[in-house]
Amino acid sequence: MTTTDWTTDTKGTGQYAEINGLKLYFETVGTGRPLVLLHGGLGSGEMFGATLAELAERHQVILPDLQGHGRTADIDRPIDIRLMADDIAGLIDHLKVDKPDVVGYSLGGGVALLTAVKYPDKVGRLVAASAHAWRHAIPPEMLAQQAQVNAAAAEFLKDTPMYELYQRVAPRPEDFPRLLDKMGEAMARDFDFSEEVRGLQVPTLLVAADADMAPPSHYVEMFKLLDGGLRDGGWMGEGRPKGGHALAILPGLTHYNLAVSPLFAAVVLSFLDDQRS
Numbered sequence: 001m002t003t004t005d006w007t008t009d010t011k012g013t014g015q016y017a018e019i020n021g022l023k024l025y026f027e028t029v030g031t032g033r034p035l036v037l038l039h040g041g042l043g044s045g046e047m048f049g050a051t052l053a054e055l056a057e058r059h060q061v062i063l064p065d066l067q068g069h070g071r072t073a074d075i076d077r078p079i080d081i082r083l084m085a086d087d088i089a090g091l092i093d094h095l096k097v098d099k100p101d102v103v104g105y106s107l108g109g110g111v112a113l114l115t116a117v118k119y120p121d122k123v124g125r126l127v128a129a130s131a132h133a134w135r136h137a138i139p140p141e142m143l144a145q146q147a148q149v150n151a152a153a154a155e156f157l158k159d160t161p162m163y164e165l166y167q168r169v170a171p172r173p174e175d176f177p178r179l180l181d182k183m184g185e186a187m188a189r190d191f192d193f194s195e196e197v198r199g200l201q202v203p204t205l206l207v208a209a210d211a212d213m214a215p216p217s218h219y220v221e222m223f224k225l226l227d228g229g230l231r232d233g234g235w236m237g238e239g240r241p242k243g244g245h246a247l248a249i250l251p252g253l254t255h256y257n258l259a260v261s262p263l264f265a266a267v268v269l270s271f272l273d274d275q276r277s
Contacts, residue, residue, distance in 0.1 A: 014071070019090035020083070025071035026064040026091060030056025033124075034100035035272070036088060037061050038108025040130075040259065041183055042162045044070025044169060048105075049260035055103075058273060062100065064091060066111065068179045073171040079179075079186040081107070085114035092122050101272050103127040105259040113193070113200075120201040125276070127268050129207035130255050133225070134192040137218040149184035151177035198225040203244035205271040207264065209253035216249050223247040246271055 014027045027045060035055060039047050045063035048055075055061050066084055068074035077083060088111060092100060101124045104112030109131030116126040132138060138146075154177040157163045167173040204226060208219040223229050226245040233239045248267040250258060258264055 017091055017094045019094060020087050021075050021077075022067055022072060022087060024064060024067075024087060024091060026062055029061045029063060030059055032059040034095075034097040035059040035061050036092070036100050036102045036112075037063050038066065038088070038102070038104035038111050039063075039069065040106030040108055042069070042166070042179070044165060046070070046165060046169075047259065050262070051260055051265045054262070054265040055268065058269060059101075062091070062095065062097070064088065066108065068175070068182060070165075071169050071171065074175055074178060074182070079182040081110040081114050081186075082118075084111040085118050088112075088115045089119040089122055092119075099124040101125040101127070103129070103268055103272075104131065105129040105264075106131065106255065114196070116200060116202050116204070117193075117196045123202050125272055126200070126202050126204045127207060127271060128204065129264065130209065130212055130258055131206075132214055132218065133194055133197050133222045135190050137214040137221075139214070142213055143187075146184070146187040149180055149187060151181045154180055194225060197222055200226065200243070200245075203246075203271075205246045205248060205267070207248045207250065207258070207267060209255055209258045210249050210251050211254045212258070213255040219247060219249065244275070246275070 014025065017024045017026065029052060037045070037048065037052070037055065039045050044065045052061060065072040067087065068079060088102065099122060102112045102115050104110070104127070109128040112126055113128045113131055116123045163176065166176050206219050206222050208216060210216060220229060223245070226243060227241040228245050228247055231239045250261065250263045250267065253261055253263065
């Protein structure tokens with residue numbers, strides 16, 4: 001989630017696609033090689049602010065609203081990044097785009113990661129920002145805060161940007177407490193995706209703030225699973241990870257403003273475009 005630029009007008013073309021029982025909302029913005037951009041929890045595609053404009057200068061950005069978020073109404077299934085990954089794969093098929101890059105932040109970073117894990121043949125490059133490979137990387141005090149996310153918190157959140165956005169665009173604004181319940185249940189489930197990260201078959205950039213939800217050391221450990229940070233890279237980069245993987249820890253940022261930072265756009269575009277060329 002982020003606390004700034006929640007109401008930015010994406011100026012995209014909004015459509016719906018029937019996928020896995022969802023009426024999945026998405027917008028397309030810009031031109032160029034396709035890029036699927038996935039938002040964080042309790043947000044929507046509108047939460048990227050100026051970052052979206054920078055990405056859309058060089059890419060056709062496909063901007064879905066995940067299950068129960070934004071303009072995509074909830075359905076009778078849990079909030080689960082594995083299931084959401086199936087939705088994104090279905091959207092890629094629906095749009096008939098050839099191996100778009102997939103970029104996700106926070107909840108969307110987990111969805112992007114699982115999309116690349118489950119459907120490597122559908123993904124060009126992966127950027128997973130502020131996404132965790134195992135739950136115990138999150139400090140106990142943050143887990144305690146996550147445990148308070150439920151329907152009872154809805155009243156306290158009514159003055160927040162996340163609620164303002166939800167009630168403005170959601171098909172059923174009264175579903176906000178239900179979304180909080182589902183998000184709380186999702187965050188309470190244990191997970192360990194170490195082997196999934198280790199087995200990634202597409203070039204992957206891991207991104208985190210230097211004051212993210214988990215400490216920088218967690219993202220370093222994830223990078224190690226990709227054969228990164230284990231040796232000197234060499235004058236010609238010969239010691240870098242063989243899969244083309246990379247790690248970026250962005251200075252002066254937190255989990256809550258990373259996605260709207262110019263630094264985020266810069267490292268994403270560098271990885272997707274400059275390093276590819």
